[in-house]
Amino acid sequence: MSKGMGAWRRRTFLGGALAGMVAAPAVLRAAPPGKPVRVGGTLSLTGFLAQTAAIHKIAAEIMVEEINGRDGFLGRPIEYVLLDDQSKPDVARSLYEKLITVDKVDLIQGPYATAPILAAMGVAQRYGKIIIQSSMGIPKLQTYDMAFPATPFGPEPDKSYPNVILDAMATLSPAPKSMVVLTSKFPSAQFMAQGMRTEAEKRGVKVPLFLEYEAGNRDFGAIAARVKEANADFLWVGSLGLESNQILEALRKLDYRPKNSFHLYPAPGPLALSPDGNLVWSSTFLEPDEPFMSRPGMKRIAEHYKERATKANLPYPIIDAQAAGMAAQWQILEQGVNGAKSLEDKQIAAWLKKNVVTTVYGPTKFDGPYNHGAPAQLIRQVQNKEWKVVWPKDLAAPGVKLING
Amino acid sequence: MPSATLLGQALISGVLAGGMYGLLALGLSLSWGLLRLVNLSHFALAFLAAYLTYEMGTTYHIDPWWSVLVIVPAMFVIGLLQHWVFDRFKVNELASLLITFSFAVILEVAIQLYWTADYRRFETHYSTLSIKVGAFYIPVLELILCLVAGVLAWGTWLWLRKTYVGKALRASAEDAEIAAAYGVDHKKLAYLLSGLGAAYAGVAGTFIALIATLAPAQIWAWLGVVFAVVIIGRLGNPLGALFAGMLIGASESIAMAVLSPAWAPVVSFSVLIVLLLWDPDWS
Amino acid sequence: MADLLTVQSLSAGYGRAVVLSDVTFALGEGQALAVLGRNGVGKTTLIDSLIGVTRRFAGSVRFSGKEIATLSPEARAQRGIGWVPQERNVFRSLSVEENLTAVARPGPWTADRVFGLFPRLAERRHHAGSALSGGEQQMLAIGRALATNPKLLLLDEPTEGLAPIIVQEVLAAIARLLREEGLAAIVVEQHARKILPITDRAVILERGRIVHESASAALLADATPLERLLGVTER
Incomplete structure (x- = not known):
């Protein structure tokens, strides 16, 4: 099943990078001369994950320009060879195979979403390539010792993150005593939902209703009726994309609004802007506020992102954890290459394991199980149609507090 | 055991959600049953109409009840053009699958180029309105959808039963050569029907824009269930398509309320298999 | 009286096979023609050529004064x-x-x-x-x-495979159409005696050619051609 998109399949960003430098005053230096270092990767430019690829592609373009604006990789310019895996793991597998054996790229970057990452990781392992990814929500699946996570899920987010949420819930008055856990059967959402139920019950929060729905579920009417009937104090939703909007709308059609609700991986724009989205919680790793904006390079990347995303007609042109993950992937690779002073995969991996890398997510280590460092998953809340980090308190934007719904 | 309120509410939601299946199945069932053309691009056309509704609503602030007056005739013309291709290349049932699949993929790419792959949501102040009847809530938009689908299905059914054109189409569908020998101009009728099918996709698209999520890949999300609905409702039978849609919608919804929501996708195909084996004669 | 149907030197068949060769006959308004012949001599091909589903190799078919040999089946039907x-x-x-x-x-x-x-x-x-x-x-x-x-009715073996009592009913109806309504018709039949009484003229086909043409009444009176060409010995 070919989607016949020859022009899209292969795109190098060197040309775009050079053009970008004329336009963007932040990048002052020309790309270093010399034969480009080619970094290959795929994104789901088409298919059901395509809306995420648009975000990652912009973030990657910005980072390639940034890196070329500094010193490239060891004084050579870099070129991102991007292919479209069509949201299919088998396509991702063969494309990584092609990138490594046919295109003979120097380095690779991971794709988006657990299934394509697992496919790419298998290929990387076979050829001894280092692979960095930012969106594998189930860390224990990352068993390859040269695979590195760019996003600080921590080694066991199904245990650590539910407790972050329970901590935040405990500060509400009155504190919720029961929660409905509703989740997509998408593996990374289901994984977190099971953890949420276990941890909640451990801490005395009852889970009277635990529901799983198939990814791509079309009608939430019956599910909403069950959630309403359970009428718990808190609603935890393991949602992807627009499912949260659909669930909240279905609930509103039944004239029911959960007092507080948490949404795992929603489409941030539509949920923030929806009338149903006010004060809902979600997971994040950073938002374009302090203290995150003070991290090195973050302000510039956020500005570029807004500019490009607006130009690309994306409805939510604000940098968030999605785009930041891709930025971190490139920051890690850049620091790994520079630190190891080598383009050799083994040396880069060895250096990363021994050192601390600074990314948009802050200082990052890879010394724990599955190459993960400490978890840093946060809670954000929609306040006045904008996402604000509200928990933990020390990372909340100045003057922002968790509001009880 | 779920409460009566929950079951009743699930039934209402399901039947109303099934109205969308029926509406999407309508055009597909007509072209498959009466022209022997399996139009996979029906869903892509519906989504094109949905995106146009979205665009006209968000960019130009045109109410969907007005934009539908432009979109549906435009879809009719697209249906005619599409049929010109079928006619020109003498496309048969199998080839129609391949050609319309390609057409759907091209439309998907075109939609993604213009509207990006990101989710689009057409927010309206009435999208979540409900009427309360006793203990139950009836969502207004879905109710209107079902009424429109009902009027279209009933009207089409009457048209096929009562008018010369409708009966000639059915005669042609059964045996085009014999019908031609009695003066039925199958070609002209086929154009009309193709246009009509696409126009129905346009109507469905308007409701998709108001009710569902827009993303290019969503074009394929309805495929399986609507195909099941078309077959359960019998090819070329508009009322069958609508009732089958509501049957599937209700079954899915009850399964979600009583068993687990994850059972929903299994339901439509289980119903299909049971009905194919049982083969009740209710046509 | 102008002829309703004039078939002139018609050769026709299916694909590359020529079934009818050089067939010529005419039919006036209100006339009924019996087409007789054994199995496989081209009777149905003649009917098919008139409705327009065979391949024409030569000749013309004029209907109501207009050439119809190049028209589609639906156009011919629409003309009557x-x-x-x-x-x-x-x-x-x-x-x-x-x-x-x-x-x-x-x-x-x-x-x-x-x-x-x-x-x-x-x-x-x-x-x-x-x-x-x-x-x-x-x-x-x-x-x-x-x-x-x-304007012209083509009946291809209308009594074939029917129970005798039904044959009577169908033949009575056809007789009424041809005799009382005066509808022009071409009736293909294997059983000549069923149809000769209600038709005006008759042709006998053999190997795609017309080998006999006469008034129906003449054939009824003198059955020699029937016996010779069809092997009919009944009564």
Whole structure:
């Protein structure tokens, strides 16, 4: 099943990078001369994950320009060879195979979403390539010792993150005593939902209703009726994309609004802007506020992102954890290459394991199980149609507090 | 055991959600049953109409009840053009699958180029309105959808039963050569029907824009269930398509309320298999 | 009187096979022609050539003064050629009444008049075509052709495979159409004696050619050509 998109399949960003430098005053230096270092990767430019690829592609373009604006990789310019895996793991597998054996790229970057990452990781392992990814929500699946996570899920987010949420819930008055856990059967959402139920019950929060729905579920009417009937104090939703909007709308059609609700991986724009989205919680790793904006390079990347995303007609042109993950992937690779002073995969991996890398997510280590460092998953809340980090308190934007719904 | 309120509410939601299946199945069932053309691009056309509704609503602030007056005739013309291709290349049932699949993929790419792959949501102040009847809530938009689908299905059914054109189409569908020998101009009728099918996709698209999520890949999300609905409702039978849609919608919804929501996708195909084996004669 | 149908030197067949060779005959308004011959001599091919589903190699077919040999089947039907196929081919998924109205064109023959001709069909008007007996299907096939209000009716073996009592009923109806209504018709038949009494003229085909042409009455009076060409020895 070919989607016949020859022009899209292969795109190098060197040309775009050079053009970008004329336009963007932040990048002052020309790309270093010399034969480009080619970094290959795929994104789901088409298919059901395509809306995420648009975000990652912009973030990657910005980072390639940034890196070329500094010193490239060891004084050579870099070129991102991007292919479209069509949201299919088998396509991702063969494309990584092609990138490594046919295109003979120097380095690779991971794709988006657990299934394509697992496919790419298998290929990387076979050829001894280092692979960095930012969106594998189930860390224990990352068993390859040269695979590195760019996003600080921590080694066991199904245990650590539910407790972050329970901590935040405990500060509400009155504190919720029961929660409905509703989740997509998408593996990374289901994984977190099971953890949420276990941890909640451990801490005395009852889970009277635990529901799983198939990814791509079309009608939430019956599910909403069950959630309403359970009428718990808190609603935890393991949602992807627009499912949260659909669930909240279905609930509103039944004239029911959960007092507080948490949404795992929603489409941030539509949920923030929806009338149903006010004060809902979600997971994040950073938002374009302090203290995150003070991290090195973050302000510039956020500005570029807004500019490009607006130009690309994306409805939510604000940098968030999605785009930041891709930025971190490139920051890690850049620091790994520079630190190891080598383009050799083994040396880069060895250096990363021994050192601390600074990314948009802050200082990052890879010394724990599955190459993960400490978890840093946060809670954000929609306040006045904008996402604000509200928990933990020390990372909340100045003057922002968790509001009880 | 779920409460009566929950079951009743699930039934209402399901039947109303099934109205969308029926509406999407309508055009597909007509072209498959009466022209022997399996139009996979029906869903892509519906989504094109949905995106146009979205665009006209968000960019130009045109109410969907007005934009539908432009979109549906435009879809009719697209249906005619599409049929010109079928006619020109003498496309048969199998080839129609391949050609319309390609057409759907091209439309998907075109939609993604213009509207990006990101989710689009057409927010309206009435999208979540409900009427309360006793203990139950009836969502207004879905109710209107079902009424429109009902009027279209009933009207089409009457048209096929009562008018010369409708009966000639059915005669042609059964045996085009014999019908031609009695003066039925199958070609002209086929154009009309193709246009009509696409126009129905346009109507469905308007409701998709108001009710569902827009993303290019969503074009394929309805495929399986609507195909099941078309077959359960019998090819070329508009009322069958609508009732089958509501049957599937209700079954899915009850399964979600009583068993687990994850059972929903299994339901439509289980119903299909049971009905194919049982083969009740209710046509 | 101008001829309704003039077939001149017609050669036709299917694919590359020539079945009819150099067939010439004419039919006046209100006349009925019997086409006789053994199996496989080209009788049905002649009918098919008139409705326009064969391949024409040579010759012309003029109908109501206009050449129709190049027209599509639907255009010929619209000009007034009504056909009762050998296989009947009623629309099985349509009801009896719908079979009549789906192809109806304006004129004296309405569904109700057809029901007058075949009261059995009136009783079964809401039944599906698939639910009819062979005889009823034949009646419906004739009625359906009548509903198009043809100037010329083509009947291809209308009594084949029917029970004797039904044959009588169908023949009576055809006789009424030809004699009382004065409808022009071409009737293909293997059993000459059934049809000669109700037709004006007769042709006998052999290997795709017309080998005998005369008034029907003459053939009834002197059956020698029938015995010679068809091997008919009955009565």
